[in-house]
Amino acid sequence: RLPLLRTVAVDLEPPVAVRPRQPVIFAPSGTVDTVVEVVNRTGRELAFRPEWQLPAGWQLQAPATLAIPPAGLAEYPVTLTLPPDAPLGDYRLQLTGALRGGAVDQAVAEEVIVRRIPQLMIRFAGEPVTCDGEAAETVWRRVPAVQFGEAAGGAGRTTVRCAYDDAYFYCLLQCERPERPYRETVAEQDGPVWEDDGIEIELDCSNMRSGGY
Secondary structure (H helix, E strand, O other): OOOOOOOOOOOOOOOEEEEEOOOEEEEOOOEEEEEEEEEEOOOOOEEEEEEEEOOOOOEEEOOOOEEEOOOOEEEEEEEEEOOOOOOOEEEEEEEEEEEEEOOEOOEEEEEEEEEEOOOOOEEEOOOOOOOOOOOOOOHHHHOOOEEEOOOOOOOOOEEEEEEEOOOOEEEEEEEOOOOOOOOOOOOOOOOOHHHOOOOOOOOOOOOOOOOOO
8 A cells, every 4th residue: 555645835935035225335434324125925924123243343223123014025224333443345244133923933144245445535626637647736646545455366556536626527546567467358349348457437426336337
């Protein structure tokens, strides 16, 4: 006699999805605001109680709990305050949320990346600027410089200064030559030139910190 077989459907998908609105949160200053979206995949209301693992000296302002409607989405606003001396670079913060609601009683986790980037100060030129690569104008001695990290595969660094007047936005970039030949491999039109050595300037006109032109 064959044993009776019973098929049991197992839902392996977690009851909620926790996702930062921005994959990487850019923090040029000491305080940054962001939003974490929490999606409820169940048919009942859930209570989400977040817990953060933060580096020493960081501060957090956020709601203690969040009510998520059935099959809906709730926005979880977060304000992070970084110490003034926090080194530049990426910080991977762990967000763990405890769920309560009906038969659901478990925890979900998500990683939030905060990228500490330098803050670029831009000054009014106050004099004609000639784009000749010489940087002879006095404005370049008045504008604070920001130094970015080493070029990939070499020891080159890039120093950036910016200024503006009533007609133009000026950028002065001084790039150290890496300790190797320049990488120049992309020759096709509209090819992936970012894979070679080069400089890109993106303007975030909408101040969304998620893209640029």
